Amino acid sequence: MHKLFTSLDNLFEYIIEDKNWTGANAGQINRYPVRFVLFDNFADFYQFIVNRPDGIYKHSIDTMLDKDNPDEFLSYTELSKEIRAFTKKIPANDFIIYPFSELARFYDNDDHKEFDSLVTTIRGQQAPEDAQHNHIRLYIPIVGMQGKMDKFMKDNSTYVWEYKSETDNGTYKLIITDGTTYNVSGLEEEYSVVHNLYEWLKLWEKGEDVRKSIICSSPNIFANVHFAQPDNAFTYLECRNAYQFLTQGLHLDLGLLTEPNEEEMPFWEELAKHIDITNFDFDEFVRERLDTFTLKSGVDFIKSWFDCDTDFDRWLLTLYFKKISNGQGYIYRAVSQCASLSMSELFSNIATLIFDEVNKDAYLKERRQAMIMAAEKSVKITDFATDKLRAKLSAIAASPESGGYYLAVKLLTPLTDAELQLCIEWVSRGKIHCDEIKAIFPQLYYYLEPLSLNSLDNSTQWIASYFDGYRRSKLADSLDSTVDEIIADKNANAASFRSWLDNFKTVRTVLYNRKDIDVLYWIDGLGVDWIPFIRNIISKYSKENIYLNEIYIVTADLPTSTSVNKAKLQSLVPEGQQLPKIGDLDSFAHSSKSYPQYIIDEMKIVEDTICNVLDQFNGKKIAFVSDHGITYLSQLVDGLKIGGIKSDHEGRLATYSSPLVDDNNYIKLDDGQTVCSLTHHSLVDKVNKGHGAHGGCTPEEVLVPVIIVSSQKNATAYSVSIVNDEIDGTMPVVSFIIKGLSSIDIPTLAYNGVTYHLKSKDNNTYESECLNLVDTATKVTVCINEVPLNSFSIKVSTGATENDLFDGF
Numbered sequence: 001m002h003k004l005f006t007s008l009d010n011l012f013e014y015i016i017e018d019k020n021w022t023g024a025n026a027g028q029i030n031r032y033p034v035r036f037v038l039f040d041n042f043a044d045f046y047q048f049i050v051n052r053p054d055g056i057y058k059h060s061i062d063t064m065l066d067k068d069n070p071d072e073f074l075s076y077t078e079l080s081k082e083i084r085a086f087t088k089k090i091p092a093n094d095f096i097i098y099p100f101s102e103l104a105r106f107y108d109n110d111d112h113k114e115f116d117s118l119v120t121t122i123r124g125q126q127a128p129e130d131a132q133h134n135h136i137r138l139y140i141p142i143v144g145m146q147g148k149m150d151k152f153m154k155d156n157s158t159y160v161w162e163y164k165s166e167t168d169n170g171t172y173k174l175i176i177t178d179g180t181t182y183n184v185s186g187l188e189e190e191y192s193v194v195h196n197l198y199e200w201l202k203l204w205e206k207g208e209d210v211r212k213s214i215i216c217s218s219p220n221i222f223a224n225v226h227f228a229q230p231d232n233a234f235t236y237l238e239c240r241n242a243y244q245f246l247t248q249g250l251h252l253d254l255g256l257l258t259e260p261n262e263e264e265m266p267f268w269e270e271l272a273k274h275i276d277i278t279n280f281d282f283d284e285f286v287r288e289r290l291d292t293f294t295l296k297s298g299v300d301f302i303k304s305w306f307d308c309d310t311d312f313d314r315w316l317l318t319l320y321f322k323k324i325s326n327g328q329g330y331i332y333r334a335v336s337q338c339a340s341l342s343m344s345e346l347f348s349n350i351a352t353l354i355f356d357e358v359n360k361d362a363y364l365k366e367r368r369q370a371m372i373m374a375a376e377k378s379v380k381i382t383d384f385a386t387d388k389l390r391a392k393l394s395a396i397a398a399s400p401e402s403g404g405y406y407l408a409v410k411l412l413t414p415l416t417d418a419e420l421q422l423c424i425e426w427v428s429r430g431k432i433h434c435d436e437i438k439a440i441f442p443q444l445y446y447y448l449e450p451l452s453l454n455s456l457d458n459s460t461q462w463i464a465s466y467f468d469g470y471r472r473s474k475l476a477d478s479l480d481s482t483v484d485e486i487i488a489d490k491n492a493n494a495a496s497f498r499s500w501l502d503n504f505k506t507v508r509t510v511l512y513n514r515k516d517i518d519v520l521y522w523i524d525g526l527g528v529d530w531i532p533f534i535r536n537i538i539s540k541y542s543k544e545n546i547y548l549n550e551i552y553i554v555t556a557d558l559p560t561s562t563s564v565n566k567a568k569l570q571s572l573v574p575e576g577q578q579l580p581k582i583g584d585l586d587s588f589a590h591s592s593k594s595y596p597q598y599i600i601d602e603m604k605i606v607e608d609t610i611c612n613v614l615d616q617f618n619g620k621k622i623a624f625v626s627d628h629g630i631t632y633l634s635q636l637v638d639g640l641k642i643g644g645i646k647s648d649h650e651g652r653l654a655t656y657s658s659p660l661v662d663d664n665n666y667i668k669l670d671d672g673q674t675v676c677s678l679t680h681h682s683l684v685d686k687v688n689k690g691h692g693a694h695g696g697c698t699p700e701e702v703l704v705p706v707i708i709v710s711s712q713k714n715a716t717a718y719s720v721s722i723v724n725d726e727i728d729g730t731m732p733v734v735s736f737i738i739k740g741l742s743s744i745d746i747p748t749l750a751y752n753g754v755t756y757h758l759k760s761k762d763n764n765t766y767e768s769e770c771l772n773l774v775d776t777a778t779k780v781t782v783c784i785n786e787v788p789l790n791s792f793s794i795k796v797s798t799g800a801t802e803n804d805l806f807d808g809f
Contacts (some may be wrong), residue, residue, distance in 0.1 A: 002153035002160045008044075011037075011153060011163050012053050013693035019094070020134050027396065033087065033136050035129040036119070038154070038162040041233055042770070043169035048141065049096065056094045056139065056593045061103055062201040070198035073220040076107045076114040080121040087125045087138060094137045099204040101142040103197075104200065107222040115148055123158045144171070144233020152769040172212055174234045174541050175249040181218040182272035184240045184683030189278050192213045215249070242268035246275070254282050255323025263340060269316040286320040289313070295321070298331025301371045305346075306377055314341050330354070330363035331370060333676050347374045348385035351415060355392045360403075371413030372440070381416060390418040397426070405431050416442045417600055425597040427477035439522045442536070443603045447471065448755050449532035453551060455743040458762060459503045462486065463553070463699055466530050471693045474529075474632045479638045479680070487698065491678040494667040497697055500540060507554045507625055510670045510706050511572050517708070518620035521613055522569055523606075525585030525694065527629025528553055530606055534624070535744070537610045539784060539785075545615050548744050550708040558630040558654040558669055558699045559676045560694050562586060565627035572625075591694030598690060614709070621710035629700045635679045640665055642683050645675065651682030652695030667697060714742050720782050720790045723765065728797040733772045734780055737764050746785055774796045 005011040021029050041044040049058070063084040066072050083097060107114035128134055134144045142149060152158040175191070187193050192211040196218045203210055216222075225236055239245035243260050246252045246268065252275070253462045260268065266595050270519045276283065287293050292312060293303050303322045318335055322410070324490040325332040333350035351369050354360055381389075397408035412419050426432045427448075438445040448471055451464045469482030491497045511517060529550060555567045570579045588598075588605060615620065636651065642665075645654040653676045662666070666675040666683060677683050677696035687693045694701045723735035736758065738747055747758040749768045758766040773796050781791040 001156050001158065002162065002647075005161065008047055008051060008163065008165075011048070011161065012051070014161070015053055015056075015137075015139075019137055021135070023232070029127050030132040031133050032123065032159070033121065033124050033131065034159075035137055035139050035159045036123070036149065037139050037141045037162060038146055038149055038160060039141060040146070040164060041169040042143055042163050042210070043167075043170065043208070044163055045141055045143050048163070049098070049207070052096065056096060056137075059095045060201065060601075061097065061100060062198055065198050067198075069136035071196035071218050071220050072223070072613075073106075073197060074103065076104070076118040080118050083122050083138075083140075084125045087127060087131075087796070090127060090131045090136050090138070092130070092134050092136065096139045096141065098141050098142075098382045099775070101233075102144055102204055103146075104142070105228045106144055108220060108227050108429075109148060110227065114139040116151070119149075119158070123152075123617070125386070134464045135351035144231050146232065154185050154731065159259075166698065169658075170212065170367055172210070172214055172234050173237065174225075175213065175215045175237050175239060175245070176222050177215070177217045177239045177245055177249075178222040181217050182213060182245055182269055184246075184272050185276040187215055190794070193589050194218065197221060202214060218370075227376050233601045241265050242272050245273060250282065252282060254322075255319055261339065264315065267312055270312050270429055271316065274373055277657050282306070282643045283320065285322070286316055287657055288662070290320075292317065292319055292320065295324070295592075297330045297370045297375075298366050301331055301335070301670045302307065302373050304797070305372065311363065317460075320447060322557050322610070330366045332359075343379055344382055346413065347371070347379050350374075351381055351413070352388050352392070354411065355388075365380065368413050368440070371415040375414040379415065386416050386418050388414060390422065392421055397422075397431070408593075411438050412437065412440050417597060422599050424475055432639070439688060442535065443607065447530070447533045447603065448534040449536075450759075451528070451531055452742045452746040452757065453531070453553065453743055454745060454760055455552065456760065459500070460553070460685065461760065462490070462500075463528070463703065464759075466490075466699050469634070471529055473636075475596070475599065477634060477636065479636055484576050487679055490699075491697060493664040494678070497667060497678055501555055501702065504555045504703065505554060505704055506557070506568070507704065508554050508572065510554055511623060511625070514623075515621050516621055518752065519574055519622045521622060522566075522579050522581045523583040523585065523609055523623050523624060523626050524581060524587070524702060525589055525628065525692075526606070526624070526626035528705055529629070531698060531705050531707070533603070533606060534610055534705075534707060535620075535746075537607060538614070539706075541614050541617070542615075542713075544617065545711050546614055546709060547711070548619075548707070548711045549710050549712070549714055550706070550742075551744050552706040553703055553805050554706055556702050557705055558667070558697065558702070559649075559674055560628035560696065561649060561653065562627050563614075569627055571623055580633075585630055585692075586694070589632075589633070589694070591691075592688075593690045601781075616711075617711075619711045621708065621712075624705070624707040624709070625717060626704040628694045629682065629702065630692040630694050631696070631698050631700045632692045633698070633700075634682050634693050634696070635689050635691055637686070638681050639682045639684050639686040640677075641685065642666075643685060645670055647682075647684040649695035650687045650691065650693045652677055652683040652687075652693045652701070654683045716740060716745075716784075718784055718789055722780075722794075723790045725792060726795045726797075727773065729773055732773050734768045734771065735761075736766050736782055737782075738766050738782070741784070746786075748786065750781040751782055752790070755783075758782070759802055 014208055051636060055148055064074060091180060104115055104118060104386040107118060109115040115205065149160060181187060192203060192214045194203050194216050197220055200216055200218055200221060216519060225502060228236060237249055239249045242265060247254055253484050264279060290304060295304055304317055305314060308317055334353050337349050338345050350367060354363055354367055391409050393411060396402045399406045412423060419440055420526045423437045423444055427434050427437065434445050434448050452465055465482060466486045469480040473480040473483050535548060557568060574578050583605060585602065585605060588602060639651055644658055644660065645656045647654050653674060655673050665679060666677050668675050680698060720738045722734055723737060727734060747766055749756045749758055751771055752774050755767045756771060758768055761767050775798055777796055778796055780794055782789045
């Protein structure tokens with residue numbers, strides 16, 4: 001039996017009328033005491049509770065719960081049983097049973113019609129005779145469930161009184177989680193918060209003090225909240241994880257608009273622990289925690305990424321970066337495509353996404369800066385990304401339409417060995433100049449630098465050209481004609497070999513009685529070709545007061561093997577002391593490896609060896625020495641297959657026991673049983689591919705460096721004068737007289753933004769490489785060790801003439 005009321009006064013009047021009814025059907029009306037009172041909203045319900053007629057008492061459903069299990073859900077049959085039991089023992093008073101709907105709305109009325117069954121059983125419960133006699137009533141308020149009560153409104157056996165006010169008092173927002181509020185602080189300051197069913201039911205005793213937004217972490221309510229619809233008293237927000245709770249439930253702007261993957265949830269839960277809802281500002285929190293006050297770009301993000309100590313901090317930084325990037329920038333695009341916090345995945349994306357961009361130039365600088373930082377941290381990308389990187393770079397280089405080598409070089413970075421391999425291949429084939437890769441592969445650039453040793457005189461200056469050719473050959477994996485020509489001349493026979501060899505001192509001659517040398521370090525297999533490379537490494541330590549003082553080129557004894565020369569080095573240290581060995585290029589040379597990777601690996605060995613010593617430098621004067629050098633050119637030519645000898649060191653030397661004829665391919669040693677190859681052809685079989693070798697008489701095997709370092713900088717007093725200040729296109733070189741240079745000083749010439757090497761001629765005269773002359777560029781600057789010394793004005797004539805536009809008129 002449904003009745004509609006538009007004012008509480010009318011409803012209260014009818015309550016009194018119903019209570020005192022004595023007319024028709026009075027017996028039935030008194031027999032069934034339950035009256036369902038429907039409200040659109042809680043504001044009307046509270047007014048009903050507060051202003052109810054006298055003599056109506058309250059009875060809360062929370063008294064029906066198990067106090068030891070405050071979240072245990074009463075089934076609809078248990079609730080029905082409790083209410084029916086209360087009806088049977090009802091005293092001589094009327095009661096409001098509440099909050100009925102706040103439990104009943106969560107019963108399954110979709111498949112099992114639990115709500116319908118509950119209402120049906122309650123409405124049919126008869127009051128005891130004395131209660132009937134006293135016209136006792138039980139009022140059960142139901143808020144916002146008109147949809148579910150609709151069928152009972154049409155049922156004359158159910159008393160349903162509906163109150164509809166003219167005022168829209170809004171709805172409550174119920175933010176529901178599964179047993180947790182994720183340790184967020186300050187929630188009670190802005191929300192009504194309940195943690196279980198008991199607290200949920202008690203909440204409604206607060207009346208108008210209940211806030212419009214309610215956070216409920218009752219697991220049982222969470223499990224049944226989907227049964228609550230339709231409902232015009234609540235809007236429901238189910239938060240199934242910390243992300244949903246923080247962003248949708250608490251409306252925090254954390255920058256992420258899409259649902260994160262499950263692997264990220266521990267980070268969201270960790271973030272929640274740091275949040276106090278009363279004063280939380282995400283941007284400020286990240287800036288203070290990670291010290292990212294200056295983070296404005298993708299490069300700044302990468303710097304901060306490496307500063308993070310934990311995965312949580314990296315995740316937090318990533319979240320913040322995505323928020324402030326506004327979807328712009330190359331690094332943002334790479335970060336957005338990461339499925340995890342893997343450093344390998346991030347930099348794999350940074351390495352390869354550029355190839356999908358139409359306007360690659362727009363992102364080159366940002367990408368390269370990020371990749372350089374990754375290389376400094378020894379980051380490794382995936383094999384798949386490495387293969388893609390190499391394939392794409394090779395394809396671009398091979399296609400002028402796609403940008404050719406010009407674009408390919410700009411896309412190179414120092415991150416992967418695959419890229420460094422391409423640098424070696426392209427430089428060695430003349431596709432690019434070594435200057436173009438200086439920023440990304442400085443090791444290769446400085447390895448190829450001229451020896452630039454002022455200690456070389458007319459009799460020894462040729463080795464500068466030789467080692468230039470040797471390094472070109474090594475990089476190209478192919479013999480350079482310069483090397484063949486010099487070997488054919490200098491090592492034409494044993495006599496010519498000994499003639500040039502006698503122009504160099506031995507390591508013992510140079511270091512014997514050098515009382516100022518505190519420590520000797522032996523690098524097994526270090527050759528002269530490494531001098532520019534090592535000189536550059538040492539120059540980086542000048543801020544640590546570590547300076548290069550002297551460089552000498554000396555000879556190893558024949559045969560150029562460790563067993564022969566180690567003893568000579570050992571004799572330089574006091575008796576009883578062991579010569580410290582700090583690097584082993586020898587063992588590496590004999591191992592199986594592939595071109596051009598072994599060049600990269602060899603550079604790492606040398607760099608690590610020198611740096612390990614200098615990083616522990618304690619002010620003592622030290623000398624780096626070597627027992628012999630290594631040749632990587634014998635693997636490129638056939639062996640001589642000489643009979644009657646026993647191969648040693650892959651044929652770079654051999655022993656014989658029977659008489660052996662003299663031959664210009666080898667030199668016989670004074671022991672009467674050993675021969676050493678004068679050329680790159682090994683005496684027996686060819687040196688294995690990928691192997692370096694030693695034991696023979698080529699310059700790279702027999703000449704070794706002595707490099708002296710200390711905490712004292714060499715005293716300098718340079719002077720420079722120009723020899724020729726008029727230069728033309730037929731002979732575009734400039735000569736200078738430079739005095740005061742030590743063996744370690746490197747003179748260069750700066751002209752029109754390009755650096756040119758100055759080569760020693762004689763009598764302190766130095767001549768430039770051929771200049772690329774420009775009529776308007778009339779200034780040259782001489783630099784010593786990259787520091788400007790003097791500038792000179794020159795007169796330039798390129799030989800170019802302009803066409804006379806009026807010729808013929």
